[in-house]
Amino acid sequence: MKDFVVDNSVILSWVFKDENTKKSQELLNKLLKQNAYVPSLWPYELSNALFIAEKNGRIKEADSVSFISSLKDLSLFVENNSYDNITKDILAISREHKITVYDASYIELALRKNLDMASFDKKLNAVCRKIGIKIL
Numbered sequence: 001m002k003d004f005v006v007d008n009s010v011i012l013s014w015v016f017k018d019e020n021t022k023k024s025q026e027l028l029n030k031l032l033k034q035n036a037y038v039p040s041l042w043p044y045e046l047s048n049a050l051f052i053a054e055k056n057g058r059i060k061e062a063d064s065v066s067f068i069s070s071l072k073d074l075s076l077f078v079e080n081n082s083y084d085n086i087t088k089d090i091l092a093i094s095r096e097h098k099i100t101v102y103d104a105s106y107i108e109l110a111l112r113k114n115l116d117m118a119s120f121d122k123k124l125n126a127v128c129r130k131i132g133i134k135i136l
Helices: 008-013 022-033 042-055 061-071 083-097 101-113 122-131
Strands: 004-006 036-039 076-079 116-118
Touching: 004 022, 004 101, 008 022, 008 042, 036 101, 042 061, 083 101, 083 122, 101 116, 101 122, 116 122
Parallel strands: 004 036, 004 116, 036 076
Antiparallel strands: none
């Protein structure tokens, strides 16, 4: 079984009841058996999304705390990026495909490690398809 890159759209679908679908549960089950990677910005992106959801009354603080704790049980690895990697490779992907640096960091990670992508982000998936990254 091949490891994969998972983006925040998938991970957050596990905490938001209205986004938790059969597909998101399939990806969670896959992560229970395989390793998944996220770029170094991911903990900040996750924390910000949870904070905004709390602020908007979508979830409670206790839900965020519990969710973050449950993620520790998964084989989810935060991949560090070097300064050169961020300023050259990721920025180049962002420019070429006109996507955020944040989305480009997931793509760069998938390309560098030759991994498939798990994402519900339509724009990110479109770029992945264009450059040959398999979408799970």
